[in-house]
Amino acid sequence: MLLRLIEYRMIFMRILVCGAIILFFVLSYCPLGSVAFDGVDELSEPVMREARERIEKIRKGNFTVRFLDERGMPVDSYAEISLMHHEFQFGANLCPVMRLPRNHPARKVALEVIGELFPLVRVGNFWSVEEPEQRGPLNWVATDRDVEWAVSHGKDMRYHCLIYNMYYAVPKWYRQIRSTEEWWPLIEKRISDVAGRYGRIIHEYDIINEMLMNLKWADKHNPNFPTLGDPRNAARIFKIADKYLPDAKLVMLETHLCTLKNPHYQDIYRYYKQVLELGAPVDVLGFQGHFYGGAQMPISVGHPQAGPGAFTMKVISDCLDHLASLGKPIHITEYNPPSRMKKRKGPQPHLSDEEIAAWTANYYTLVFSKPYIHQLTRWFVIDGCGGNAQDGGLVTIEGRKKPNYYALRRLLKETWTTRWQGRLDNGEVSFRGFFGRYRARIAGYKPVEFKLYSGGKRRIVIRLTRL
16 A cells, blocks of 8 residues: 555656646746747847837827817817827728628628728739720729728728739730730730729729749740739839829739748849839839748748748848838738648648737837838738638638737727827817827817828818817
8 A cells, every 4th residue: 555655656746747847848938928929039129129119209290289260269178189090001901801792700890890990901803803805894893892892981092903914813815815015005905994993092003913923824824925024024014004093102012921031032122123223113112921831840930931030020120121222112012920821731830829919919010110111901801811821810710800800909009099188278289199190079069180190290270160
């Protein structure tokens, strides 16, 4: 009996020791109050500290607003002033959400999220959708539906995309085109058609998309199309677009992980540089912030092609700064957080929902802090809806809001917001706030909206109308 008790005690002690060892490693990897991987390693800590400090400097201003009544007299009433949305454009991809059946469990939730968080939406369709038959009727049905929703909800819009030489984007009648020269008037017609339909209400266009990423398919299956891999063709297309969309922002965009060690990024940089040197009227350099894991390498370690630390804020920051050296504004046009890919078979590295939420908050903070970046549009509102990011959404396919949503909402609506309330002094109030569009509610008067933008006046006068 004594021997058996001793044996039980030894087993119990072994369990305690093993448990202590396991607990030690778990706590070392995932400290209490944090997540295992949020993109901020030791080298990224000063980058993020500087990012938060820079946001306070570059995304805010000191303002004085004076409110006058119909007679021009100061209004000394109780007032509430709040930021509606930022001058910086936080956007979302509307199209795949609108394509879902009306009774889909995620559709209503996703549209509510877009309405709540994003003043900018992506609309538009591929050439294959909008011109299904050569010299046949154009199909604007889906795009018109998206545009109508955006207008009715007070959203700004960006159009994606005009020219994209990929099997699902180029018209199915591409096989009928026998020469490169035959394509050029068709390209001009495509641009003219879209500009004629939407040029008065949409003021930003992705002119060419994924010029290098899909060269293999394009050169093999559609070789008569003017290869987008040639910067001279890109410059020519931009000059055509500028003729039909002279007042719009014209964007070229590419994809892959933004790291200086990524050979594909280096190709993109050289390509962009060559297009700009040719005098192309490019207004914005677009970069797709799709963050997909690579093979079996843990996301916390890096990516086989993009290198170690590919998903850390330090590595991403250095690459964005390098891209900015080309001297053009940058828009992140298709963002998704670190995610598995739907089309890839077998196990893939991935993060937990809590890690994705924390990583997203850090990435948005980093991007918002860069003075040369003016827009960040997420591609996935719903997991996997509209592309390949299995973990990329704010909403699950079943319609449940994810930790990713709550983290982003807290950032946009609580951390980066401005509110003031109190009694006006001789009709005036002075405060420091984020650049953006504001709403004022003043007792006895109709609510009024006004802009306090980085390039605008810091002292403004608002005329009120009585209720």
